[in-house]
Amino acid sequence: xxxxxxxxxxxxxxxxxxxxxxxxxxxxxxxxxxxxxxxxxxxxxxxxxxxxxxxxxxxxxxxxxxxxxxxxxxxxxxxxxxxxxxxxxxxxxxxxxxxxxxxxxxxxxxxxxxxxxxxxxxxxxxxxxxxxxxxxxxxxxxxxxxxxxxxxxxxxxxxxxxxxxxxxxxxxxxxxxxxxxxxxxxxxxxxxxxxxxxxxxxxxxxxxxxxxxxxxxxxxxxxxxxxxxxxxxxxxxxxxxxxxxxxxxxxxxxxxxxxxxxxxxxxxxxxxxxxxxxxxxxxxxxxxxxxxxxxxxxxxxxxxxxxxxxxxxxxxxxxxxxxxxxxxxxxxxxxxxxxxxxxxxxxxxxxxxxxxxxxxxxxxxxxxxxxxxxxxxxxxxxxxxxxxxxxxxxxxxxxxxxxxxxxxxxxxxxxxxxxxxxxxxx
Numbered sequence: 164x165x166x167x168x169x170x171x172x173x174x175x176x177x178x179x180x181x182x183x184x185x186x187x188x189x190x191x192x193x194x195x196x197x198x199x200x201x202x203x204x205x206x207x208x209x210x211x212x213x214x215x216x217x218x219x220x221x222x223x224x225x226x227x228x229x230x231x232x233x234x235x236x237x238x239x240x241x242x243x244x245x246x247x248x249x250x251x252x253x254x255x256x257x258x259x260x261x262x263x264x265x266x267x268x269x270x271x272x273x274x275x276x277x278x279x280x281x282x283x284x285x286x287x288x289x290x291x292x293x294x295x296x297x298x299x300x301x302x303x304x305x306x307x308x309x310x311x312x313x314x315x316x317x318x319x320x321x322x323x324x325x326x327x328x329x330x331x332x333x334x335x336x337x338x339x340x341x342x343x344x345x346x347x348x349x350x351x352x353x354x355x356x357x358x359x360x361x362x363x364x365x366x367x368x369x370x371x372x373x374x375x376x377x378x379x380x381x382x383x384x385x386x387x388x389x390x391x392x393x394x395x396x397x398x399x400x401x402x403x404x405x406x407x408x409x410x411x412x413x414x415x416x417x418x419x420x421x422x423x424x425x426x427x428x429x430x431x432x433x434x435x436x437x438x439x440x441x442x443x444x445x446x447x448x449x450x451x452x453x454x455x456x457x458x459x460x461x462x463x464x465x466x467x468x469x470x471x472x473x474x475x476x477x478x479x480x481x482x483x484x485x486x487x488x489x490x491x492x493x494x495x496x497x498x499x500x501x502x503x504x505x506x507x508x509x510x511x512x513x514x515x516x517x518x519x520x521x522x523x524x525x526x527x528x529x530x531x532x533x534x535x536x537x538x539x540x541x542x543x544x545x546x547x548x549x550x551x552x553x554x555x556x557x558x559x560x561x562x563x564x565x566x567x568x569x570x571x572x573x574x575x576x577x578x579x580x581x582x583x584x585x586x587x588x589x
Contacts, residue, residue: 178585190382191534193541195443198390199390202436206435237396240448241398244418247396250395250425251392254282257354262424279331280331285298299317300317301313302479307335326354333489334483339355356379356380362386362456363461365448377417378417379395388540392440403416407419459544461486462544463547467535471552476490490518491529499529500515515532516532541584558571
């Protein structure tokens with residue numbers, strides 16, 4: 164069989180794109196070489212439906228060891244008592260929680276997508292909004308902070324079975340204890356989706372959701388800097404609310420119900436090559452250097468936020484506690500869509516994003532979302548955030564000047580040349 168040079172040439176182009184641009188998409192990062200190496204190994208050949216020691220196929224003794232190692236390392240990171248590392252993505256992790264805890268038509272309560280929430284937290288375009296009766300809370304107009312009073316009011320009025328805390332575009336920490344208090348009052352389960360801040364939580368730099376939230380889900384990329392995938396975790400197990408029983412008639416614990424929800428409830432064979440890469444990434448997180456990295460992520464985010472504010476940009480909540488910021492561009496007279504597309508031409512990558520009380524469609528938006536995990540992995544420090552924001556501001560304030568955008572793209576390429584990416588790949 165001939166080598167597929169077409170695909171490999173495209174992959175090389177993608178490597179060049181990543182090397183030469185400023186990557187500011189909050190949900191992206193650069194894995195280590197060994198994480199990528201694991202995903203390209205013979206583990207991809209193994210079918211392994213089921214769980215370690217309880218597979219539906221033979222020949223799983225080695226992948227059992229790999230998956231068990233991933234589970235134990237993940238539990239160590241977050242001091243969890245149970246974990247499932249099989250979900251293919253964060254969306255699948257959330258799906259499994261809903262399968263285990265809800266009947267179709269049950270009520271859920273999450274942060275509104277237009278206020279920084281996530282599709283899987285009840286959006287009508289998503290399974291979570293189609294299969295369940297979704298209710299929402301938002302952020303306060305004057306501060307951009309989660310409106311906990313509204314959350315409590317809606318929870319008491321609607322009595323949802325699940326209250327979801329977590330977001331895709333929210334730059335502040337969460338009051339998990341307050342959410343748990345109202346959940347206990349109305350008889351709800353608290354699901355914390357920590358896909359974005361997981362790395363900062365793992366490093367002890369943000370509030371710990373595990374003490375107050377019944378179930379925690381996350382992706383394994385973003386701030387965890389692993390392969391693309393999802394996980395589910397529990398620190399304090401409890402009886403599943405659906406009354407799912409084992410063969411002896413005993414109520415299964417929530418952990419067992421979640422295992423069944425992932426397989427066979429939602430997925431077939433796990434991606435053991437990705438689970439191997441997860442195991443490697445979790446090992447990297449357990450190294451003391453990871454906390455140093457996360458401390459730099461937060462320093463960079465705060466330095467970038469200050470640089471934007473100093474230039475008159477309107478940051479939702481006026482700053483950040485984590486790795487990202489949401490910026491309302493309406494006072495700069497440019498849409499999120501145009502900002503994203505213009506910056507792309509300068510090799511600065513971020514994404515358009517709706518802002519609270521947006522007057523534009525989700526396809527246009529009034530804002531952008533900016534994150535620093537990837538550039539921090541490249542080695543950029545606080546002073547480099549000032550340089551980066553200056554480049555962004557120059558492009559956005561001259562969005563129709565193609566010669567300036569072109570010259571800026573050259574400057575970006577030279578700037579990022581100081582921070583080599585995967586030099587081992589040639």
